[in-house]
Amino acid sequence: MTTRTRQPQESARASGGNEPNLGQKAAAMANKSKTQLSRMAKKRGRSAPSRFIAWSKQQQASLQQQLELMQSGKVLTGENHGSGWIDTTGNSIERAKARLVELESLLTEAGSATISRPE
Numbered sequence: 001m002t003t004r005t006r007q008p009q010e011s012a013r014a015s016g017g018n019e020p021n022l023g024q025k026a027a028a029m030a031n032k033s034k035t036q037l038s039r040m041a042k043k044r045g046r047s048a049p050s051r052f053i054a055w056s057k058q059q060q061a062s063l064q065q066q067l068e069l070m071q072s073g074k075v076l077t078g079e080n081h082g083s084g085w086i087d088t089t090g091n092s093i094e095r096a097k098a099r100l101v102e103l104e105s106l107l108t109e110a111g112s113a114t115i116s117r118p119e
Contacts, residue, residue, distance in 0.1 A: 053107065060103045067096040 069075040070093050077092040078085040 056103050056107050060100060060107070063096050063100050063103070067093060067100065070096070 066075070070077070070089055076087060076089045078087050078089070080086075
């Protein structure tokens with residue numbers, strides 16, 4: 001059996017016993033919880049309808065840019081049917097216009113739905 005003298009509490013803390021007390025642990029846990037809650041609130045901050053509207057607007061801008069490039073002749077589309085490439089730019093322009101009309105319709109409906117919805 002070995003015996004050793006016990007150090008006083010103050011000298012044990014000063015010599016490397018840097019363990020936080022219960023109050024400090026509770027405060028650290030509360031801060032961590034508060035941080036996690038604020039992160040969750042930020043993620044939830046944008047509702048599904050607002051994310052859909054943002055996505056639709058991005059799609060609309062992208063399609064508008066593609067349409068302008070095709071109409072100016074800077075971008076061409078085509079298909080290879082084995083006998084060579086066939087220009088399908090006209091069809092692509094029509095599809096882009098139809099998609100833009102559809103997106104505009106969705107944005108208009110979504111916009112009016114979010115405005116008239118009670119909070």
